[in-house]
Amino acid sequence: MATIRCPICEKQFDPAQSPAMPFCSERCRQIDLGRWLRETYSVPVERNPDEAGAGDEAARPDETKP
Numbered sequence: 001m002a003t004i005r006c007p008i009c010e011k012q013f014d015p016a017q018s019p020a021m022p023f024c025s026e027r028c029r030q031i032d033l034g035r036w037l038r039e040t041y042s043v044p045v046e047r048n049p050d051e052a053g054a055g056d057e058a059a060r061p062d063e064t065k066p
C-alpha cells in the first residue's frame, strides 16, 4: 500500500483513507484553499495618506497617557 505526502503538513498518509485528496485531511485541504484564495485576491495594500497613520502618534505624545 503506497502512501503519499500531504503538500500542506508533509505528513505521509494513505490516499485511500483520505477524504480530501491530494491532502491528508479536510483541514489541510481548507488550508490550501485559503492560501490559494489569498494569493488570488492579494492586492497591494497602500496606506491612505489622509488617514491617521505613521508619525501621527509622535505628534501627539500626550494622548497615549492615561
Ligand SMILES: [Zn+2]
Binding pocket: 006, 007, 008, 009, 010, 011, 023, 024, 025, 028
Ligand atoms: Zn495534511
